[in-house]
Amino acid sequence: MTENAEIYRFLRSASCCRTCCLRFFKGPADDYFMSVEDALQKYGIAVDDSPTDDENPSKKVRPNTCVACLGLLESHRMEALVEQICTNDEFRKYDCQGFNTSVSLPIAVQVRQLSLWLSLLERFPTRFDSCKAPDITVRDAFKRILTRKLQERLGRKFSTSGAVVNFSFSYVNEEAELQLLQKVKPEVFVGRKVDKQCRNVFITRNAFERNFTPENVSLDQFRQHIEVPPAIQGESISLENVSFTGPTIFLAGRYNKISRELSQTPWLIDGKRMRENSVQEIMTLVVGPYFGVPPDSLIFSSSGREDVDVRCLGEGRPFVLEIPNAKKDYLEETVAVKFEKVIDESKQISVRDLQLVDREELVHIKHGEEDKHKVYRALCFLQNPVTLEVVKALNIEEPFVVDQWTPLRVLHRRPLLARPRTIYSVKAYACKRNDRALIVDIVTQAGTYVKELVHGDFGRTKPNFSSIIGQPIDIHSLDVMAIALDWPKKLSR
Numbered sequence: 001m002t003e004n005a006e007i008y009r010f011l012r013s014a015s016c017c018r019t020c021c022l023r024f025f026k027g028p029a030d031d032y033f034m035s036v037e038d039a040l041q042k043y044g045i046a047v048d049d050s051p052t053d054d055e056n057p058s059k060k061v062r063p064n065t066c067v068a069c070l071g072l073l074e075s076h077r078m079e080a081l082v083e084q085i086c087t088n089d090e091f092r093k094y095d096c097q098g099f100n101t102s103v104s105l106p107i108a109v110q111v112r113q114l115s116l117w118l119s120l121l122e123r124f125p126t127r128f129d130s131c132k133a134p135d136i137t138v139r140d141a142f143k144r145i146l147t148r149k150l151q152e153r154l155g156r157k158f159s160t161s162g163a164v165v166n167f168s169f170s171y172v173n174e175e176a177e178l179q180l181l182q183k184v185k186p187e188v189f190v191g192r193k194v195d196k197q198c199r200n201v202f203i204t205r206n207a208f209e210r211n212f213t214p215e216n217v218s219l220d221q222f223r224q225h226i227e228v229p230p231a232i233q234g235e236s237i238s239l240e241n242v243s244f245t246g247p248t249i250f251l252a253g254r255y256n257k258i259s260r261e262l263s264q265t266p267w268l269i270d271g272k273r274m275r276e277n278s279v280q281e282i283m284t285l286v287v288g289p290y291f292g293v294p295p296d297s298l299i300f301s302s303s304g305r306e307d308v309d310v311r312c313l314g315e316g317r318p319f320v321l322e323i324p325n326a327k328k329d330y331l332e333e334t335v336a337v338k339f340e341k342v343i344d345e346s347k348q349i350s351v352r353d354l355q356l357v358d359r360e361e362l363v364h365i366k367h368g369e370e371d372k373h374k375v376y377r378a379l380c381f382l383q384n385p386v387t388l389e390v391v392k393a394l395n396i397e398e399p400f401v402v403d404q405w406t407p408l409r410v411l412h413r414r415p416l417l418a419r420p421r422t423i424y425s426v427k428a429y430a431c432k433r434n435d436r437a438l439i440v441d442i443v444t445q446a447g448t449y450v451k452e453l454v455h456g457d458f459g460r461t462k463p464n465f466s467s468i469i470g471q472p473i474d475i476h477s478l479d480v481m482a483i484a485l486d487w488p489k490k491l492s493r
């Protein structure tokens with residue numbers, strides 16, 4: 001008999017189900033995509049040669065519950081679970097192209113895995129290793145089988161960013177079996193604080209995994225209190241709860257702010273609203289319902305921000321909406337176009353390039369903020385008519401550095417700091433319609449306070465336009481014209 005066949009025979013005689021036997025050959029995921037008989041054949045095992053096989057109808061004996069998976073992996077149970085999910089009304093609300101599974105199993109399953117591991121080490125010392133798990137875990141086998149079955153039934157693909165089906169299983173003998181661990185290694189439980197909130201938790205999964213491995217538990221000590229291989233039980237594991245969690249979706253785009261009376265995010269002072277609306281709210285009200293999520297649970301972030309009275313023109317400011325527990329994981333182009341149209345109708349903002357992006361892409365918006373260039377256009381006024389000297393003085397092609405102390409107007413919410421900021425270029429134009437007006441285009445490092453760069457903030461920004469031209473200058477209005485961030489990708493539609 002081959003060693004594989006001996007292992008199989010041994011595990012079957014210990015009352016492991018066939019799928020659990022297969023787990024100990026540590027084969028690829030494909031093993032769980034075929035019948036267990038075919039998979040076992042790959043390891044030289046002809047299923048019907050086992051005297052303890054339970055499919056013999058003449059025996060008419062109810063097979064024992066598998067000592068390893070406690071019945072979890074039995075095929076009729078897996079079928080029933082798939083049926084339960086596919087017909088679940090709650091799950092049907094998730095219109096997701098992908099799905100994922102998560103499973104919580106009793107710790108008794110791990111105690112039993114340890115017992116089997118110890119028995120295999122004793123019996124097959126050259127085949128198994130005390131620091132390398134002998135099997136594909138029950139959890140992984142469960143997920144592999146279930147994934148395949150759900151893919152077939154739902155016609156959807158497994159995806160880490162799909163809707164998650166969460167299973168939670170319990171076992172009536174969980175506590176009794178875990179109590180025995182205290183006898184095996186009393187030192188682990190000395191001085192252990194009992195958490196009053198979860199009194200039922202005798203040992204946490206982490207503590208079990210840390211303290212109970214073949215390397216730090218002696219077989220003799222273990223065997224004195226816990227059966228090796230594991231004891232046969234009539235009780236099987238039972239499904240306690242199935243719940244569903246939608247994926248977190250990221251919707252990116254660029255926005256223009258056309259209003260000088262709109263804040264970027266809800267503007268509250270002492271709980272009182274200062275503005276009726278905000279960039280964020282206009283978007284989330286349109287987007288939230290489509291993804292089945294309350295608008296106020298969407299998280300808005302953008303590449304920098306502008307003041308309430310500053311418009312954002314040009315190609316717009318990149319932003320992303322994080323949509324947690326979404327009921328959909330896709331966005332059709334026609335819908336994206338409709339979103340853009342509806343948001344445009346606000347007449348306060350306009351969006352473009354709406355698209356779903358991966359979480360990894362968020363680095364673009366969260367980092368490199370300091371290195372970005374921003375292009376502004378300021379409408380400024382002098383106390384006297386604009387002269388050629390003034391226009392010339394404010395035509396600066398070489399980059400220069402200004403020292404900016406935190407402006408007085410934001411000092412109540414930002415720390416007092418002096419920060420150097422690079423101004424890459426300045427270009428001023430006289431205005432035909434008003435001889436005291438100047439239009440100034442400014443390219444700055446992100447994070448520059450532009451209003452203060454113009455008037456100087458009582459000398460707190462040095463140099464400033466006022467010091468450069470040697471006379472007072474005021475800023476009337478400001479627009480962001482460009483943000484040098486080549487993300488998200490531009491869409492032609």
Ligand SMILES: [Zn+2]
Binds near residue numbers: 017020066069
């Ligand atoms: Zn099993």
